[in-house]
Amino acid sequence: MRRTISGFSNPTVKVLRSLRDKKHRRREQRFLAEGLRLLTDAREAGRLPEILVMATGREDHPLLAALEADVIAAGGDVIETGEDILAKITGKENPQAVAGVFAEFDTGLGALDRTAAPIWLVAQALRDPGNLGTMLRTGDAVGAGGLILIDDCADPFSVEAVRASMGAVFTQAIAQARWEDFIGWLRQGPGQLVAASLRDARDYRTAPYAAPCFLMVGNESRGLPAEYEDACDLRVTMPMLGRADSLNAAVAGAVLAYEALAHLRG
Amino acid sequence: MRRTISGFSNPTVKVLRSLRDKKHRRREQRFLAEGLRLLTDAREAGRLPEILVMATGREDHPLLAALEADVIAAGGDVIETGEDILAKITGKENPQAVAGVFAEFDTGLGALDRTAAPIWLVAQALRDPGNLGTMLRTGDAVGAGGLILIDDCADPFSVEAVRASMGAVFTQAIAQARWEDFIGWLRQGPGQLVAASLRDARDYRTAPYAAPCFLMVGNESRGLPAEYEDACDLRVTMPMLGRADSLNAAVAGAVLAYEALAHLRG
Numbered sequence: 001m002r003r004t005i006s007g008f009s010n011p012t013v014k015v016l017r018s019l020r021d022k023k024h025r026r027r028e029q030r031f032l033a034e035g036l037r038l039l040t041d042a043r044e045a046g047r048l049p050e051i052l053v054m055a056t057g058r059e060d061h062p063l064l065a066a067l068e069a070d071v072i073a074a075g076g077d078v079i080e081t082g083e084d085i086l087a088k089i090t091g092k093e094n095p096q097a098v099a100g101v102f103a104e105f106d107t108g109l110g111a112l113d114r115t116a117a118p119i120w121l122v123a124q125a126l127r128d129p130g131n132l133g134t135m136l137r138t139g140d141a142v143g144a145g146g147l148i149l150i151d152d153c154a155d156p157f158s159v160e161a162v163r164a165s166m167g168a169v170f171t172q173a174i175a176q177a178r179w180e181d182f183i184g185w186l187r188q189g190p191g192q193l194v195a196a197s198l199r200d201a202r203d204y205r206t207a208p209y210a211a212p213c214f215l216m217v218g219n220e221s222r223g224l225p226a227e228y229e230d231a232c233d234l235r236v237t238m239p240m241l242g243r244a245d246s247l248n249a250a251v252a253g254a255v256l257a258y259e260a261l262a263h264l265r266g
Numbered sequence: 267m268r269r270t271i272s273g274f275s276n277p278t279v280k281v282l283r284s285l286r287d288k289k290h291r292r293r294e295q296r297f298l299a300e301g302l303r304l305l306t307d308a309r310e311a312g313r314l315p316e317i318l319v320m321a322t323g324r325e326d327h328p329l330l331a332a333l334e335a336d337v338i339a340a341g342g343d344v345i346e347t348g349e350d351i352l353a354k355i356t357g358k359e360n361p362q363a364v365a366g367v368f369a370e371f372d373t374g375l376g377a378l379d380r381t382a383a384p385i386w387l388v389a390q391a392l393r394d395p396g397n398l399g400t401m402l403r404t405g406d407a408v409g410a411g412g413l414i415l416i417d418d419c420a421d422p423f424s425v426e427a428v429r430a431s432m433g434a435v436f437t438q439a440i441a442q443a444r445w446e447d448f449i450g451w452l453r454q455g456p457g458q459l460v461a462a463s464l465r466d467a468r469d470y471r472t473a474p475y476a477a478p479c480f481l482m483v484g485n486e487s488r489g490l491p492a493e494y495e496d497a498c499d500l501r502v503t504m505p506m507l508g509r510a511d512s513l514n515a516a517v518a519g520a521v522l523a524y525e526a527l528a529h530l531r532g
Contacts, residue, residue, distance in 0.1 A: 041509060130396065138517055140508030164514070171509050205528055238524060239531075242406030243307060243437050248430070251404055251520040254513070258504060258521045262471055265505075 002072065004056075005081045008088060012079065016053065016089045016101060022155050029104045031157035032089070033169075035096040036064055041167030042102065043067055049100025051077045055086050058097035067098075091159070104157050107146065107173040109185040117145030118211035118264045119257060122193075124179070124228065125219040126249055129154040133164025134250035135217075139172045140165075142257045146173025148214070150182055150228075183231055186214065194234045194260070195224055196252045198245065201237035208234070209260040217253045268338065270322075271347045274354060278345065282319065282355045282367060288421050295370045297423035298355070299435075301362040302330055307433030308368070309333055315366025317343045321352050324363035333364075357425070370423050373412065373439040375451040383411030384477035384530045385523060388459075390445070390494065391485040392515055395420040399430025400516035401483075405438045406431075408523045412439025414480070416448055449497055452480065460500045460526070461490055462518045464511065467503035474500070475526040483519045 005013060018024035019032045030050070033039060039049065040063050052071045058064070068078055086095045114120070121139045126132055132154050136147055147156070153176070155161065162169050177185070186193060192210045195201075196217045216232070218224030223246070229235055238247065238255055247255070271279060284290035285298045296316070299305060305315065306329050318337045324330070334344055352361045380386070387405045392398055398420050402413055413422070419442070421427065428435050443451070452459060458476045461467075462483045482498070484490030489512065495501055504513065504521055513521070 045509065134514045134517060137510060137514055140510050141504070141506050141513055143505075143507035166510055166512075168508065168510060238407070239409075239527065240407050241409035241527075242434065243311065244403060244406050244432055244434060246432075247407055247520070248400045248403055248516070250514070251400060251517060254517040255520055255524045259524075261505065261507075 002078045005079055005085065008085060013085055013089060016051070019101065020091050020159055022158065025104070025155065025157055030101050031104055031162065032099055032101055032159060033162050034090050034099045036061060036098050038162070038167055039067055039098060039100045042100070042170040043070060045170040047102060047170045048074050048076060049102050051079060051101040053079045053081060053086060053089065053099045053101070055083045055095070055097040056080050057083060064098060105174065107175045109148070109175050109177050109181065112146065112173055112175055114145070114189055114191055114212045117143060118213060119144040119260055120146060120148060120212060120214045121253055121257065122148045122150060122214050122216035123153055123249070123253070124150040124216060124224055126153045126217070127220055129156070129158040129161035130164045131220065131248070131250040132156050133161035133169070135253050136165035136168040136172050138250065138254040138257055140168035142261045144172065144257065146175065148182060149174070149176045150179050179228060192234060193232045194236060194256070195229050195232040196237070196256050197224065197229050197235040198237055199229060199235065201235040204236040204238050204256060204259050207236045209263045211264050213260050213264065215253060215256050215260060217249045220249050268344045271345055271351065274351060279351055279355060282317070285367065286357050286425055288424065291370070291421065291423055296367050297370055297428065298365055298367055298425060299428050300356050300365045302327060302364050304428070304433055305333055305364060305366050308366070308436040309336060311436040313368060313436045314340050314342060315368050317345060317367040319345045319347060319352060319355065319365045319367070321349045321363040322346050323349060330364060371440065373441045375414070375441050375443050375447065378412065378439055378441055380411070380455055380457055380478045383409060384479060385410040385526055386412060386414060386478060386480045387519055387523065388414045388416060388480050388482035389419055389515070389519070390416040390482060390490055392419045392483070393486055395422070395424040395427035396430045397486070397514070397516040398422050399427035399435070401519050402431035402434035402438050404516070404520040404523055406434035408527045410438065410523065412441065414448060415440070415442045416445050445494060458500060459498045460502060460522070461495050461498040462503070462522050463490060463495050463501040464503055465495060465501065467501040470502040470504050470522060470525050473502045475529045477530050479526050479530065481519060481522050481526060483515045486515050
């Protein structure tokens with residue numbers, strides 16, 4: 001359906017605005033993504049927004065026209081509104097001319113086909129949504145199957161995570177699980193669990209990676225709990241030649257993922 | 267000198283608060299770092315704050331006592347103030363109990379000893395201070411000599427960059443230069459300039475890295491200008507197996523830095 005909204009107090013505007021807040025995202029099971037590039041990435045990955053919001057003063061663009069047609073064809077809503085209202089919705093002073101509301105997709109562990117990809121990324125209690133988004137982006141680059149979020153992680157559908165993922169939020173599977181459920185699921189099939197760790201660890205360059213390889217990084221300040229490390233098939237470490245004893249979590253995941261990729265591709 | 271400040275309108279409080287703003291940092295040539303851990307990293311790296319600010323209700327800590335003694339011995343100021351004022355200064359609702367004001371240190375290209383380290387990181391027009399801080403942290407980990415900022419980068423002394431560097435802002439040399447000055451300086455001595463690039467590039471796993479190796483990543487959205495890539499000794503690329511055509515800049519720098527490190531250590 002196509003309609004125009006001109007008032008700030010319109011109830012749809014209020015719902016869209018509320019999606020910047022985690023509590024409301026969780027209730028609505030919807031999230032917001034901004035910008036034609038991100039929305040086109042989504043469309044090419046087979047994900048269409050349920051609601052497409054466009055600024056009235058936007059410039060024409062063939063990709064936007066294609067997106068609009070697909071949303072209408074799929075029974076979605078297209079809303080035209082002023083730039084001022086779009087700014088309210090996205091919380092940015094200079095919003096992109098287009099935004100979309102998507103249904104959240106937690107794949108659930110049971111639905112993951114672990115043999116579909118040689119690498120899976122696992123984040124445990126990661127608190128920074130930018131780090132989650134960066135891990136999704138890295139996962140896309142290394143051909144990972146998806147990102148599994150263990151315990152209490154930041155929201156992968158927050159504006160910041162979606163932005164940092166550069167579209168990978170639409171291409172990577174995302175599953176959220178408690179540790180007990182994850183390790184139970186993992187051990188029911190093939191899968192090597194590898195921790196980036198400082199303790200009793202092998203050099204990450206010579207470790208025997210095996211597909212499907214689940215690469216796990218822990219919380220930004222505490223790292224992984226000892227019992228999680230103990231449950232891993234392999235603990236690997238990167239050289240730390242300076243004063244610091246750890247890398248940024250998304251960086252550690254990426255260095256490890258590229259190393260594993262090189263080994264697994266042979 | 268030791269003193270207590272109890273009023274929000276105190277001129278010193280105003281100056282300290284202003285350091286969150288780039289314009290004021292530039293004028294004062296000073297920056298703010300928060301937290302006992304960061305300040306202890308600084309102290310161990312031989313950097314003492316000119317002004318140490320401590321909350322009146324703080325808990326005693328031997329590292330804080332040592333820091334305080336060193337600052338006094340070096341002729342610096344120690345200020346005690348309420349948590350509310352410390353929150354104003356740092357801009358955080360729950361500030362850490364201690365913060366320090368440091369003089370900025372732009373090493374300047376001329377002062378860099380390029381043969382002192384096998385790896386140097388180079389960031390061109392990086393706009394995200396978190397990415398700069400993460401690159402400093404990675405540089406520390408791979409034993410890099412420092413970070414060279416080319417063209418119009420974010421401020422490495424912003425609160426966000428300092429925080430993301432996890433102390434590496436105090437251990438890595440930092441030099442800011444225009445491209446022409448950098449490339450002129452580089453070619454006056456040994457040094458291999460390597461670009462993370464998509465164009466006409468070699469596989470980053472098999473490239474012939476040579477120390478001192480200057481690893482350069484470009485702006486988050488535009489990448490490196492073509493003429494900068496042309497001036498490099500080596501252009502290398504990582505596999506991009508998904509839909510996206512680039513990695514996060516700090517991630518690309520880290521994957522490249524760890525690869526070069528492995529080659530250069532032999």
